[in-house]
Amino acid sequence: MHWKWRARLGLLAGFGLIQLWPYESVSNAPETGPAPMPADIREWVIERCYDCHSNQTRWPWYSALAPLSWWIADDVRRGRAGLNFSRWKDYTPRQRALGWRRSLQRIRENRMPPLQYSVLHPGAISELQLNRLETFLKEQEVDAADCLSPSELLAWPATPLSHTSQTLRGAFRVSGTLSQPLHLDNALLLGQGDLNLHGGIRGNGAILATGKLSIQGLTGQIGPLALVGLQGISLEGSTDCRLEALVHTPENLEVRGLQLERKQYFLMPVVGVNQSRVEFCRDDGQLGERIERQVLIRYGHDTYVIWDSEFQLVKTAITLEQALDAVETILKADPVTSTTRWRRRFRSSWKKRLKRLAIPGTPAIFELRADQAGFNEP
Ligand code: HEC
Structure with a gap:
């Protein structure tokens, strides 16, 4: 047989043979x-x-x-x-x-x-x-405001704001209308419902409202601030006012007069609030294994706030053990993350991280990340 024919036959036989290869x-x-x-x-x-x-x-x-x-x-x-x-x-x-x-x-x-x-x-x-x-x-x-939920805001330990003449440091619960000027020094203001701050603000911190957040009377150089209004934000100030802020609202953002300088990425220390992110990938190999899931754990004022952004679920815990149990309960409820393999890993590696959150003196970080949380661009 001619060599060319042999080669062709050989190729054909090879092609036939690989069909039998088990896969x-x-x-x-x-x-x-x-x-x-x-x-x-x-x-x-x-x-x-x-x-x-x-x-x-x-x-x-x-x-x-x-x-x-x-x-x-x-x-x-x-x-x-x-x-x-x-x-x-x-x-x-x-x-x-x-x-x-x-x-x-x-x-x-x-x-x-x-x-x-x-x-x-x-x-x-x-x-x-x-x-x-x-x-x-x-x-x-629009409605998947996955950076914060009203239930998380309300779960936060915070003292009611009683006097506003002095500089505010720490976490405070506020509501309704405040007409006196506020001076924030790394303060966290948590507003239930609509929040109107008529007297303007100075300093830096975070102001979060489950309703609409309105701030008026802003002057001079202000910030950095994180402003969250789950039902809209309205900012008003003099034309010489320069506000450096990260603004998040799934609704309307109105800015009048002032110049808003926005930061895409924001890392701001707020007294007494530490945060850790439990992030992991699905590992059952069948469902989207690269689609990650996250649970946020913030610690402040002697309380852990565990927030599951997937299911908009909030739990609070006082001790480290309670916090770990709470996270585990969340993960067990999700069919994808309920594998024992993952839970074992969670226990060993995250326990250390959560412990560190509660050490006094560690730099407290309140973090809002524009890139991950899907902040609105007007
Ligand atoms: C020929 C098969 C094929 C087709 C057709 C295809 N993909 Fe893919 N896709 C893949 C593979 C394989 C991967 C995983 C490897 C990778 O990440 O590149 C992937 C990964 C992805 C991912 C990343 C998922 C993750 O892991 O986060 C996305 C998103 C995606 N594809 C979207 C699409 C969309 C949208 C279309 C249609 C316009 C499409 N793909 C068409 C094969 C395909």
């Missing part, structure tokens, strides 16, 4: 809770993403041929692990928001769908379609 095939499981989205968006998401990010993969004929079958099965397995539109019900609100946000980002960066897929399935996602997705996501995220 774990991936099948289409039933959808447990498909992601809700408008029909026009669903149309292209199914077309461009569902083959790897849902349980409704359309397996092409060549997906049965090794070695293509190995690569395709691997893409689908990893794709589904990162984001699965068919298992939306199993994700928490924050995970859903993250999944969508990352989707938009990866499409814009031309990283999704992957190149090898686009070559075999030509088609493009237009700028118009992406803008439409972005608008849809913004509508979804």
